[in-house]
Amino acid sequence: MTSPSTPKTPSVPTGQPRVSIKGASKSFGDSVVLNGIDLDVEVGEVAVLIGPSGAGKSTLLRCINGLERLTAGSVEIDGVRLQYREAALNRMREHVGMVFQSFNLFPHLTAIENVMMAQMSVSKRSSADARERASALLARVGLEDKTESYPSALSGGQQQRVAIARALAMSPKLMLFDEPTSALDPELVGEVLQVMRELADDGMTMVVVTHEMRFARQVADRVILLADGGIVEEGAPEKVLDNPESDRAKAFLRQIESGG
Amino acid sequence: MEFLDALVTSWPTLLKGLRVTLLLTFLTLFFSVILAAIIVALKMSKVRAFSAFATVYLAVVRGVPLIALLFVIYFGIVSIVKVDAFTAATIGLSVHSSAYVAEIFRSGINSVHSGQVEASRSLGMSRAATMIRVVAPQALRVVIPALVNQAIISLKDSAVASFITVDELFMSAQRLSAATFQPLTYYAIVSLYYLAVVGVMTYLSGRVERYFKKRG
Numbered sequence: 001m002t003s004p005s006t007p008k009t010p011s012v013p014t015g016q017p018r019v020s021i022k023g024a025s026k027s028f029g030d031s032v033v034l035n036g037i038d039l040d041v042e043v044g045e046v047a048v049l050i051g052p053s054g055a056g057k058s059t060l061l062r063c064i065n066g067l068e069r070l071t072a073g074s075v076e077i078d079g080v081r082l083q084y085r086e087a088a089l090n091r092m093r094e095h096v097g098m099v100f101q102s103f104n105l106f107p108h109l110t111a112i113e114n115v116m117m118a119q120m121s122v123s124k125r126s127s128a129d130a131r132e133r134a135s136a137l138l139a140r141v142g143l144e145d146k147t148e149s150y151p152s153a154l155s156g157g158q159q160q161r162v163a164i165a166r167a168l169a170m171s172p173k174l175m176l177f178d179e180p181t182s183a184l185d186p187e188l189v190g191e192v193l194q195v196m197r198e199l200a201d202d203g204m205t206m207v208v209v210t211h212e213m214r215f216a217r218q219v220a221d222r223v224i225l226l227a228d229g230g231i232v233e234e235g236a237p238e239k240v241l242d243n244p245e246s247d248r249a250k251a252f253l254r255q256i257e258s259g260g
Numbered sequence: 261m262e263f264l265d266a267l268v269t270s271w272p273t274l275l276k277g278l279r280v281t282l283l284l285t286f287l288t289l290f291f292s293v294i295l296a297a298i299i300v301a302l303k304m305s306k307v308r309a310f311s312a313f314a315t316v317y318l319a320v321v322r323g324v325p326l327i328a329l330l331f332v333i334y335f336g337i338v339s340i341v342k343v344d345a346f347t348a349a350t351i352g353l354s355v356h357s358s359a360y361v362a363e364i365f366r367s368g369i370n371s372v373h374s375g376q377v378e379a380s381r382s383l384g385m386s387r388a389a390t391m392i393r394v395v396a397p398q399a400l401r402v403v404i405p406a407l408v409n410q411a412i413i414s415l416k417d418s419a420v421a422s423f424i425t426v427d428e429l430f431m432s433a434q435r436l437s438a439a440t441f442q443p444l445t446y447y448a449i450v451s452l453y454y455l456a457v458v459g460v461m462t463y464l465s466g467r468v469e470r471y472f473k474k475r476g
């Protein structure tokens with residue numbers, strides 16, 4: 001996979017993590033969802049978040065790009081602390097792509113218009129430049145023949161690939177994936193994972209929430225098991241998935257092996 | 261036969277009135293959409309004073325009968341600046357309709373899935389750009405039938421303008437009936453006029469809806 005714009009990172013002081021989460025806590029009313037999470041994600045690292053339903057995986061991801069506001073603690077991206085003022089949020093989000101379980105493509109726009117929109121609205125590119133870049137990105141995710149289709153005419157796997165291209169159009173330095181294949185028919189999962197795998201090979205920094213254990217084993221640099229609002233186990237995929245230390249981790253892994 | 265005669269002979273007079281009514285309805289729709297957009301923006305604002313103002317505006321406008329609102333505006337404005345009855349009617353009808361259009365807009369906005377806003381904001385698009393480029397175009401499709409319905413209501417409401425001497429369709433019928441002592445005939449005829457216009461509006465809205473459906 002070559003052009004367009006292999007998302008190579010701008011110069012960052014070496015050793016500084018791309019994402020640095022310190023003492024992150026999040027409550028909704030009385031219910032504590034995240035309880036003092038500390039987590040660094042290095043430049044170029046692929047971190048896979050796993051854990052039981054309700055563990056707070058989505059919430060953690062959404063706190064990284066400010067869709068949810070932390071109750072306590074902090075998130076830094078390339079050393080810049082996340083602030084919740086609109087202008088600061090917008091500036092940060094330009095460089096942080098997010099892919100959702102339910103795709104969330106804009107249904108009133110064609111595939112290529114979906115990929116062009118933020119380029120024009122946020123990056124102020126001309127329509128011609130945005131179109132050129134969008135069509136290259138759609139080709140990159142294997143959808144060169146679907147550029148003029150509306151989302152309603154695309155399969156789930158195709159929609160999710162458009163959504164990935166849409167995020168990549170902003171040249172993000174970090175990509176967040178929240179169960180990107182959970183809403184897909186089994187036969188469509190592979191094409192989306194393949195695109196993500198290529199992205200990882202290109203050096204993209206990624207935080208991925210997924211139940212795809214094969215993907216975690218093959219692509220993750222680190223697997224993080226979240227349960228009850230905290231990190232219960234983290235490390236290389238083989239270590240976490242095959243030789244977990246905590247009972248909580250063992251129980252979770254037994255459960256997904258038996259249940260899928 | 262008499263009825264048909266009346267229908268034909270009243271045509272020139274009623275056509276003049278119809279023109280005024282259509283213009284009044286169009287202006288009402290135009291200004292109430294603009295007013296409603298402003299009210300909804302204020303209502304959704306994070307500035308407490310703005311959203312409070314919108315809440316009060318909606319409560320007052322919906323709580324007052326149209327004719328009372330019209331009289332207050334007509335006699336109120338006339339006492340300050342000289343405006344004609346038509347202008348006063350346009351203002352009154354627009355203000356009245358704007359409260360309902362605002363509700364329609366709000367329900368349209370709420371019908372857009374929150375994931376759309378999250379996707380847009382996640383791309384770095386501002387709140388305003390998200391509203392204009394993502395939410396509004398989707399809300400508009402949902403809202404068109406209700407908006408046409410409101411336009412139909414405004415068309416019929418515009419008859420009230422005759423109370424402040426606007427020479428519109430209903431007023432024309434009133435004058436014909438007074439001159440001929442045949443109220444039933446002319447009020448029946450004028451009803452047919454309203455019915456015909458509503459028919460055309462309903463037909464056009466069906467076309468618009470189908471156009472949007474095709475675009476998926």
Ligand SMILES: Nc1ncnc2c1ncn2[C@@H]1O[C@H](COP(=O)(O)OP(=O)(O)OP(=O)(O)O)[C@@H](O)[C@H]1O
Pocket residue numbers: 028033051052053054055056057058059060
């Ligand atoms: N906006 C919200 N308001 C109130 N509670 C919320 C909100 N969002 C999430 N929660 C709660 O926070 C907890 C964690 O939710 P979250 O979606 O982060 O879990 P998850 O690990 O992603 O689970 P799943 O695997 O089912 O997606 C859940 O108990 C959920 O009900």
Ligand SMILES: [Mg+2]
Pocket residue numbers: 057058059178179
């Ligand atoms: Mg989740």
